[in-house]
Amino acid sequence: MSGTTRRGGAVRRAGVHVVLWGYAAVALLPLLVMVWNSFRTDQELVSEPLGLPVAPSFDAYREAWVEASFSTYFLNSVLVTTASVLLSTAVSLLAAYALARSRSRLMTVIEQVFVSGLMMPVFLMIVPIFYLLDMIGLASTRTGLILVYAAVSIPFSVFVLATFLRQLPDELEDAARIDGAGPLRTFWSVLLPLVRPAVATVVVFRFVPIWNDFFYPLILVRDRERYTLPVGLTTFFGEYQTSWSTLFAGLVIATLPLVVLFLVATRQIVAGLTAGMGR
Incomplete structure (x- = not known):
């Protein structure tokens, strides 16, 4: 029975691996097509849309980056996304620390107010936000x-970080307090290194939607020089709809930072998402 059970487990694992690798191939194929088509000329794309590049060229990237003002859109997205994520993460860390370590009823109410923000549709807030700005x-x-x-x-x-901070034992702070560390010192030197997986998870899960967001820049930004990538891509498509290689190059530039981010932070993301599952 044990041998049969082991063989059955091996077959199931092999089946799971086949399904996962198949899904990965299906998911990556459009990205690969986008990348290799960005190195082809428009004539090659028209004659053979799914062919491989015969003589790879970077002309499409140069045209997208310089002539189509893609560098401006890209730098705007980098600045806005990075600053937004850093600011929100810093504020959320301090708020989550206070909420996770407090036992007062007032802090419970404040945490509920924070969590209620998850249920507020962003489309309902755009008019007051526009008038306020x-x-x-x-x-x-x-x-x-x-x-x-x-x-x-x-x-x-705040929701993610407070949940993670509550899993850390109070004895860590007690030991730091005995050594003479204050609340901020304890948070910075003792707790922050331990919540690094949760911070990485928050950063990635906020970076991606902000980077891809089209709604807020479309409504709140009227100056083309301040467009972010999603809004810039709409004008980009309108002006370069017949230059397919340039379009593919622009899409690769817009996608590359997200791919790099996931490759760099994958281990921390998995650690953050699975924290506490073994308890």
Whole structure:
């Protein structure tokens, strides 16, 4: 029976691996087509849409980056996304630490207020947000976008980080307190290194939707020089719809930072998502 059970387990594992590898191949195929088509000419794409590049060329990337102002859209997205994620993560870490370690009823109410932000549809907030930014002079600015993205990211980040911090034993802080460390020192030197997987999870799960967001920049930004990638891509498609190689090059540039981010943070993301499952 044990041999049969082992063989059955091996067959199931092999089946799972086949399904996962098959899914990975199906998911990666469009990305590979996009990448190799970006190195082909328009004539090659028209004559053989799914062919491989005969003589790879970087002309499409140069045209997308320089002539189509793609460098401006890309740098705007990098600035807005990075600043939003850093600001929201820093605020959320401090708030989550206070909420996770407090036992007062007031803090429980405050945490519920934070969590309630997860249930608020972003489309319902756009009109008051627009008028607020216009009133304080931040409409159609990168600073306004950063503040909006940071604000809408805080509820999710606080929820994840507070849940993770509650799993850390209080004895760690007691030991640091005996050694003379204050609350901020304890948080920075003792707890922060332990919550690094949760921080990586929050960063990635907020970076991706902000990077891909089309709605807020479309409504709040009126100056083309401050467009982010998703909005810039709409004008890009309109102007270069007959230059398919340039379109593919632009899509590769827009996708590359997300691929790099996932490759760098995969281990921390898995550790953050599976924390506490063995308890």
